[in-house]
Amino acid sequence: MQPILKFLSAKFAWILLAAFIAFIVAEGGVGVLIKDWRFAVELAVDGVLTGLMYSLIAVGFVLIYKSTDAINFAQGEFVMIAAIVVAGCLDWFGLPLWLSILVGFGFMVVFGMTLERFVLRPMIGMNIVAIIMATIGLAFFLRGAGPLIFGAAPSTINLPIPDSPIVWGLLYLTPIKLLGAAVSILFLAGFGWFFLKTRKGVAMRAVADSHQVSMAMGINVERYFAVAWVTAGVVALLGGLAWGNMIGVDTQLALVGLKVFPVVILGGLDSIIGVIVGGIVVGLVEALTAGFVDPYVGGGMKDFAPYVLMVIMLMIRPYGIFGRRLIERI
Template sequence: MLDWGFTLVLVTNGVLIGLMYSLIALGFVLVYKATDAINFAQGEFVMLAGFIIAGMIVLAGAPFWLGVVVALAGMVAFGFGLERIVLRPLIGRPIIAVIMATIGLATVLRGAAPLFFGAETRALPLPISDEPIVLGAITLPPGQLVGALLSLGFLAAFTWFFMKSRMGVAMRAVADNQQVAMAMGIHVERYFAIAWGLAGIVSALGGLAWGALLGVDVHLALVGLKVFPVVILGGLDSILGAIVGGLIVGVVENLAAGYLDPLVGGGTKDFAPYVLMIVMLMIRPYGIFGKRRIERV
């Protein structure tokens, strides 16, 4: 009764979409890993980046590469500024303060972006042909392929960064224990800023990939809601976890949309990942690859 061809198509699509989720989740994981802060505005980061690229190309008539460069620079600057103005004063405060601050930020961005860039949906064309690549029974849309490849590239780059580079090792030290890191002469606050800057880079590329897929408007920020199942499944502080979680969420939501939607009348795509996440929270809250934390009085 299972249609294997159909399932294969769903799974391939799920993998591609899942890797694109991972790209956004990476930004979340980077910030959490280095600074213990939670970014509920990740989706809005992606939206902002999408608006910058689309704004540069459509409104200012800039070439594609310039738009991407400006978005990268803009998002890094935004990450730095945000850390300095909003998040640094909140260091050491209860977790709800940081959560609410990023929710507040998300609200500001969602209100501000349409004011500056207009409310209508803008297409964000990638400079590649949109002819799908056909491999036997499955077709691969090039836009999603680019997103997936970007995501895999970042996985490799960040793994190298955290394992080998001086900065990455310092960042891991900061994540592990801030006081000891300070005693070792690491400028903790600078690494906090760098983590937010990196999140900005990831979001800029996320904005490019997702903006090309969905078009750029305020609803682009809703992608951020999918970040939570991804990071909970994979583990909040694991880069590999972000990739694996993204794959699981992508495949599950596509299978749910393919097989359950006809039965219950739609919408399972947004629903299934959360059910999966709740189950995960019950049995293994720290995720597949996450670090288990021990709490002491």
């Protein structure tokens, strides 16, 4: 009985996935037929760019997982707190933008180090569930502490980037999304190279694999942890700038972090290339659903479509498209 059920549920998941892909393709197809195809292409391009901006947030998450084996549920809050600090510098102290970003950078470095030293280092060797709970607690703490210190009034970060779209052939491209996507690709390529080619990157992978064995190799595990959390903080600053510019700065910004989960589940928790592909898929699904399905169902489907895909993915390949097979289910 058990194996039959297993087989059925696996098959069911495949059917679901096929249905979902058919649905997405049909979206595009119907779009092409009933609207004009330019609209479909425009949506797709916008989706890809937005998706890459999700990748920019997800990369911090993957970085932490790859190097410390911890799952950071507070990545969205990192983005929020970085944006709040920069917006605070702009609004309250009237600092110029470059200085505000510099302050934000310094803040995130200290933030990452403090976090590692006082929250995560004491948890080295503890059960992964304990660490996950700690990051969830951290997420709520930040969501409360941010507005408490910097005020809850929504703010914005105005980057010196034009709002009007760049027209390129048939496409209308939003400059901030272009920039965000470009920065995202640049950083992802950089991290990919770091983990594959540099000695420290390889050592970091070793640390993620086994703290104990790494220590026996003379690797200072704590220092690598600090480097990982600081880097995740700094990457969150980039995400905070890009997203803060687009959707404004308040606690809602932290919700962008929730998109990290479909991205990394699709791509694989520990894969840099997976972050890119996962981000693009999530962005595409969102944009096409928003364009072709939402008008008929009264809206709102774009927000949960990526999660539907995520759940199906969990049933078929819980370790993602590019992830290592050896991943504990949690």
